[in-house]
Amino acid sequence: MSSMADTSILARREGPSGRLSDYFWRNPKLLLLLMLTPPLLWLGVIYLGSLFALLLQSFFSIDDFSGLINYEFTLATYRQLLIPSNFDIILRTVSMAAMVTLASAAIAFPIAYYAARYARGKWKVIFYLGVMLPLWSSYLVKIYAWKLILAKEGILTWVFGKLHLMWLLDAWLALPVVGGSSLSISYTGTFIVFIYVWMPFMILPIQAALERVPGNLIEASADLGGNPAQTFRHVLFPLALPGIIAGSIFTFSLTLGDYIIPQIIGSSRLFIGQAVYAQQGTAGNIPLAAAFSVVPIVIMGLYLWMAKRQGAFDAL
């Protein structure tokens, strides 16, 4: 029976490639295995392997006297995260990431809404490329541009001077936490640059969510007497929320792990990324660096779990 099925339609293929092709056709699992082996070896073994090796190190500790790593299981390194100076770093980073995410959503929403609902034809393309080009342009060049802008002798000071608003800038810089001797070495500067660099990642997911909102829903809300604020509050915002959460995954995670922006534009107080960098580099304390890098992984894990429950992955 089976030999009839084999021969009734087509003759067996000749040649090694023909036989191989037939063999794969009968054994699709083998072909799948062959296709998956190279990427799985690379990502599963090399990448995940190094990731686990790093996580493992966080359960070791460092000997205070010799500076050598003590290869015994301990939670002491994690306890070190809770001492005030280290815990401050975590709090500072998480609150910065939260504020950057909120501000990015506020700036991104009008751009996404206009692009989704009003932009047509040529303008659609302009909006799309207008978001994509800054998103993809060089990370360091973007930071460099802000170094030029925020410098004491730079364009921002010049603009404030021309508008006779120097007193406002000086008053802002005199404030306790957000101020500093110049914008380029203050939290305000760090905050602005974080928004600038990560905000484009917020626009496309929000736009994708808003594209799916039918226009007549908004008209219906207006017909039923809702003013624009009410329409936004009760119709637009709940429907866009999965997109906002999807975008916030990027802005939150990227801010959480960044160490270059606060190093170049910011005060000398550390963020998690800088702490990891300093611990593994100059301090040579790999276990503490590993424990610090577990913090963003855990926070992002929780965040992704909550996002999934909100249905944010459908908007990605």
Next chain:
Amino acid sequence: MRSDRNASAPLGLKIAAGAGLAFLHLPILLIFLYAFTTEEKSYQFPPPGYTLKWFAVTWNRPDVWEAMGLSVRVAAISTAIALVLGTLCAAAVSRTRFFGRETISLLVILPIALPGIITGIALRSAFSFAEIPFSFWTIVLGHATFCVVVVYNNAVARFRRISGSLIEASMDLGADSFQTFRYIILPNIGTALLAGGMLAFALSFDEVIVTTFTAGQQSTLPIWMLEELVRPRQRPVTNVVAMVVVIVTFLPILGAYYLTRDGDQVAGAGK
């Protein structure tokens, strides 16, 4: 009746959207202005004068050329590796359903979803554990790992659009699977792969965080820039390099856009 399509936007929305786009673009334009400034010691605005001489100075700097060359080589090889791995993964995930399929998508996205510093430090400690000395290849290894996702995203989107009946028709007409791949699948996914490759190249060309952990003494162009940012020595040369980098990274983005614009999902939507 779709009257909503003809309505024009409220003024406030227009202003907010326009201001948002201006916020994204003005800082990059400023880079172009500063490439021509005569000021050497500070970031003074407005520039006291304009000159073209820094282009000549930069042109004659061997360290800039070396860094540029290294970046291009790393990006080219990482892109090639990512193209092979990403296409294989996308083909496997889109054609068949199997146990652990979701896990593979997650695994591909992970290197870019986790902060770069974690990928970097994990690879670095793995290298030191295995006693692998830092070299050109350690940089490539790091870059290829996070470039896979870009190729994968583009290829998966395109595979979804190829109808399965095309492949079945090819098989029914007597083509074996290699011929089907050569004459049916490859022409269909070609532009998606080209777009994915361009984006992977741009991503690798610009990468700095993972590179700081996987490069020894060598410096790619972003590492060179980072050193200039931390300790500015040659501000005018940095200005010119920054401008060149902006132009170089814009080209693949525009290219990828034109290659995939007819599709339902355009390349680069998820970096």
